[in-house]
Amino acid sequence: MFFGAKGRFVFVALTLVTGLSRGDETIGMAPGEQWWGAANYFGTNMPFTAGADLLIDLRKENYNNQCAAFLISDRGRVLWCDDPCAIRMAKGTISVSTESPVAVEQLGTNLPTAYRAACARWFPPTGRSPDPKFIAAPQLNTWIELTYHQNEHDVLAYARSMLDHGVPPGVLMIDDTWQAGYGDWRFEPSRFPNPKGMMAELHEMGYRVMLWMCPYVGADLPAFRRIAWGVNPDDARGYPTRGGFLTDAATGATRPLEWWNGYSAFLDFSHPNARTWFQETLDGLVRDYGVDGFKLDGADLSAYDLASCRAFDPKATNGSLNNGYCAFALRYPFCEVRNLWRMQQMPVVVRLHDKPHEWASLERIVADMIAAGLLGQPFVCPDMVGGGEWKTFIPGSPFDPELFIRSAQVHALCPMMQISASPWRVLSLEHQEIFSRIIALRQKFARKFVALSQRAGEDGEPILRNLEYNFPGQGYARIRDEFMMGGDLLVAPVLVKGQLKRRVVLPPGTWLSDIGETFVGPCDIWIATPLDRLPHFTLQ
Numbered sequence: 001m002f003f004g005a006k007g008r009f010v011f012v013a014l015t016l017v018t019g020l021s022r023g024d025e026t027i028g029m030a031p032g033e034q035w036w037g038a039a040n041y042f043g044t045n046m047p048f049t050a051g052a053d054l055l056i057d058l059r060k061e062n063y064n065n066q067c068a069a070f071l072i073s074d075r076g077r078v079l080w081c082d083d084p085c086a087i088r089m090a091k092g093t094i095s096v097s098t099e100s101p102v103a104v105e106q107l108g109t110n111l112p113t114a115y116r117a118a119c120a121r122w123f124p125p126t127g128r129s130p131d132p133k134f135i136a137a138p139q140l141n142t143w144i145e146l147t148y149h150q151n152e153h154d155v156l157a158y159a160r161s162m163l164d165h166g167v168p169p170g171v172l173m174i175d176d177t178w179q180a181g182y183g184d185w186r187f188e189p190s191r192f193p194n195p196k197g198m199m200a201e202l203h204e205m206g207y208r209v210m211l212w213m214c215p216y217v218g219a220d221l222p223a224f225r226r227i228a229w230g231v232n233p234d235d236a237r238g239y240p241t242r243g244g245f246l247t248d249a250a251t252g253a254t255r256p257l258e259w260w261n262g263y264s265a266f267l268d269f270s271h272p273n274a275r276t277w278f279q280e281t282l283d284g285l286v287r288d289y290g291v292d293g294f295k296l297d298g299a300d301l302s303a304y305d306l307a308s309c310r311a312f313d314p315k316a317t318n319g320s321l322n323n324g325y326c327a328f329a330l331r332y333p334f335c336e337v338r339n340l341w342r343m344q345q346m347p348v349v350v351r352l353h354d355k356p357h358e359w360a361s362l363e364r365i366v367a368d369m370i371a372a373g374l375l376g377q378p379f380v381c382p383d384m385v386g387g388g389e390w391k392t393f394i395p396g397s398p399f400d401p402e403l404f405i406r407s408a409q410v411h412a413l414c415p416m417m418q419i420s421a422s423p424w425r426v427l428s429l430e431h432q433e434i435f436s437r438i439i440a441l442r443q444k445f446a447r448k449f450v451a452l453s454q455r456a457g458e459d460g461e462p463i464l465r466n467l468e469y470n471f472p473g474q475g476y477a478r479i480r481d482e483f484m485m486g487g488d489l490l491v492a493p494v495l496v497k498g499q500l501k502r503r504v505v506l507p508p509g510t511w512l513s514d515i516g517e518t519f520v521g522p523c524d525i526w527i528a529t530p531l532d533r534l535p536h537f538t539l540q
Helices: 040-045 113-124 152-164 195-205 223-229 272-289 318-331 359-374 401-412 429-459
Strands: 008-011 035-038 054-059 066-073 079-082 084-089 093-098 101-106 139-141 171-174 177-183 182-186 208-213 255-259 262-266 293-296 334-337 349-351 482-487 489-491 502-514 518-528 536-539
Touching: 035 040, 035 359, 040 054, 040 066, 066 093, 066 113, 066 177, 079 093, 093 262, 113 359, 139 152, 152 195, 182 272, 195 208, 195 272, 208 334, 223 272, 255 502, 272 318, 293 318, 318 334, 359 401, 401 429, 429 482, 429 489, 489 502
Parallel strands: 139 171, 171 208, 208 293, 293 334, 334 349
Antiparallel strands: 008 093, 035 066, 054 084, 066 079, 079 101, 084 093, 177 182, 255 262, 482 489, 489 536, 502 518, 502 536
16 A cells, blocks of 8 residues: 655556555556546546546546546556545556545456455445336436426326336436425426325326435525524524535635536535435425435536635535435435445446437447446446437437437446437337337346346446456457446447447357347457347357
């Protein structure tokens, strides 16, 4: 283990021998060594090699996804730091800027053995996994169809339409603007006249229902006055009667900060008032309406500007404030988070950041999913089919039905599939038929994927893996357009527009294709990929 000097870059030794050189602190990566980790946003940059030139500053950013100060090598080495830090890769070296201890250790001989050892040491599995309903059927999210106009009538119509088209009921998320305001977490009464009845009807259809939430409070709301100024002269529980937001470091006053929907006060989850108020709010929604859980959005590390703001706990970091919010996901059976510092193996869904409706973003999904698994996040959802930007799906937008279909195919054989834009609105009848067959394919593997999720809760290993993880040391590390589900299902989706034929690399073994062909690996094959085909191969 190597302990870095406070406040400066520490060049850590990455050599082929166990341990570290304690003389020269600027030893380079081993020739040919390949690394994964830090932030799954950089999945397409992975594996990192001696030619990498990249700064990943986890003290300031989580890059809209999941992150940890954790790197893992195909030579069995691991870099770990408990706290947010900056990781710089340049000229064949990895350097870390931190005020905390940094460990670089030989924990295995290859990628899977090192991962298992690191998992057991720093982020052991909990024995739990997300509710099977997240996986056994496609998830639904009302965002694309209703955007900032969430309402009871259209939520119910959306849920019914999916059932009418053969999509089995699973988890349904009601997105932003169901509420009266940011921090006023009541159903907006003019748009949701009977929310309790709506919830009962959705439950009767077979859905579990989640509500979108964020850790921000508008400065003109009663909730702001309660938290910032206090409403009780005393509190029998011994909590401070005032405070619960980030404050200005100079003046001590509550300081509204900017986020994607404007300016709001940011809940300071190091403060007991903030935790108490948020807990009471969520519990009230469960108690009064039968809500099953929450989509906990926001809490980006970059939002917590502790250079100009102050938290109640003087030792708080942007990472600990993020974790204080995300920890609420552990209290309810159905929850999703997106921005996440560490908290690996947490038995809740983590979602990739909203992807634009473009082919370049589709190419990123597999790489980012692989990276998430190697960060210790097996329960990952690849955002929304076709992308999460609502403007893509309005009349006159550059919508591409081929991209939508290929995106659905990638999702279909990922750990989870999330639909938002209604296929029955945006696709032609011909393409709707293809989409229905994609749903049927998903359901064919649903039981297997639930079992993989439950196993990941027990052993901590990724559900979705790169070929290098299952077949280490055989030259598969840089393949980013194929992936494995567990140990025996290889998926080779089409990620390029107009690609009607693609190359597939098959590792050692006998493989049965989706159309009944048998191949003996290792081998490279070329296969036809018409729009209605998602190539996949089962190890016999």
